[in-house]
Amino acid sequence: MVSAASALLLARFQFAFTVGVHIVFPAFSIGLAAYLAVLEGLWLKTDKQVYLDLYRYWIKIFSVVFGMGVVSGLVMSYEFGTNWSVFSQKAGPITGVLLSYEVMTAFFLEAGFLGVMLFGMNKVGRGLHFAATCCVSVGTLISMTWILASNSWMQTPAGYSIDPATGRFMPESWLAIIFNPSFPYRLVHMGMAAFLSVAFIIGGTAAWHMMRDKRKGQPISQPVKVMFSMAMWMATIVAPLQILAGDAHGLNTLKHQPVKIAALEGDWETESRAPEILFGIPNMKTEHTDYAIKLPFAGSLILTHSLDGKVPGMKDFPADQRPPSPIIFFTFRIMIALGMLMAATGFLSLYMRWRGRLFTSPLLHRMALVMAPSGFLALLCGWVTTEVGRQPWTVYGLLRTADSVSPIMLPSMAISMTAFVVVYVIVFGTGIGILLRMLSRQPEEGEHDLSEQGTASVLGTRSHPETVLSSPDHGAR
Secondary structure, eight states: OHHHHHHHHHHHHHHHHHHHHHHHHHHHHHHHHHHHHHHHHHHHHHOOHHHHHHHHHHHHHHHHHHHHHHHHHHHHHHHHHHTOHHHHHHHHHHHHHHHHHHIIIIIHHHHHHHHHHHHOTTTSOHHHHHHHHHHHHHHHHHHHHHHHHHHHHHHSOOSEEEOTTTOOEEESOHHHHHTOTTHHHHHHHHHHHHHHHHHHHHHHHHHHHHHHHHHHTOOOOHHHHHHHHHHHHHHHHHHHHHHHHHHHHHHHHHHHOHHHHHHHHTOOSOEESOOEEEEEEEETTTTEEEEEEEETTHHHHHHHSSTTOEEOOGGGSOGGGOOOHHHHHHHHHHHHHHHHHHHHHHHHHHHHHHHTOTTTOHHHHHHHHHTTTHHHHHHHHHHHHHHHTTTTEEETTTEEGGGTSOOOOHHHHHHHHHHHHHHHHHHHHHHHHHHHHHHTSOOOTTOOOGGGSOHHHHTTSOOOTTOOOOOOOOTTO
16 A cells, blocks of 8 residues: 555656656746747838847747657656556546647647748748747647647546446536636636746747847847847736736636645635735644734635635635645745746836836846746746645545555666656756757857757857758657
């Protein structure tokens, strides 16, 4: 029994580890593909060289990020079969179909136009190349839509029936399955998270180059100024909207998954005019949040938009149906804090823009640099909050995680987990190092097209002119 429980824990950790690594790259691809489409559209509309320079600079980043996203996503397909075969067998008639739709629509769209986007700038007309960029961008959004439809159905299942003979979830209404109660809120929240994450990477990169140019006594290049300005506009507009989207998502979660809200808030007793616990340490054994620092009435006001609103407590639910509160209590607060800091950065940039100091403010540049990874950190914290908060269920309220795992042995899980960690650290650690090296090179006026450079040249090392960067392999996605 102890061995089985430990194997289950390792299976959960392995999937969390692989998804945690993977989720960053698709989010990066989604936001960056949209940014590339905007840049190329502005270039076609204005014929300003600076937009083409930025397009050529960021498409090199996109090619590496997209490739790592494909590679990191391969593993999870196998994990469904090796580690979570019972889940796949029972929920496959719904989740398997939704994920196959993602391959048939989004993947084929991306794969069909990716080569033109990466290497066709000087080989096809401007209009066709822009169409290819837009198709890749739309493909990333469609991919996100199908994946979130599947995951949201696991959070708030709808439109199904259960076969009494096999226990399998059978589709009854695909519209109800796809547009399940949490799907619209999570789609908007995730989409804006991707755009915001990329905006802060772009803004942080520009801030780094401006600070380095200032130390060297060099003037700031026009491409750096433009990308910093665009990134700060995105932060100013989208960060507050993301906070509003998060609030709407929270109201939806309170309605459909009240125990998750109770756990992430650290609330044990159901009460009206509930306080907001700003800090504390939830104790699952004593059923109390220790060292709690509370803000009176704020819990009801935030969660129900009413001072008299009733906030659920975990004691209303059986102990074996409560998610681990200490984990999501802190990941939720980290996410909220980062969201507030992102909004503050956007407002600071707006003030500096009004003062005419957008490109000269050391405070803004330092803040933008420090906040560069904040979007992805908030995204990871939000993902942990959502997925751990669903426990102990894989399909909320219907299929337990403990009943979804394959009959695997602890030694096998331990070996595969160790192998995953070692390989991921080497492969993706190297990939992230390459990305940082590419970002450390400042975009230049008259930036070369990707197809004009060799692989080593793109990565910042020497290459022969005839060496061409090969397209990321999509075939095994």
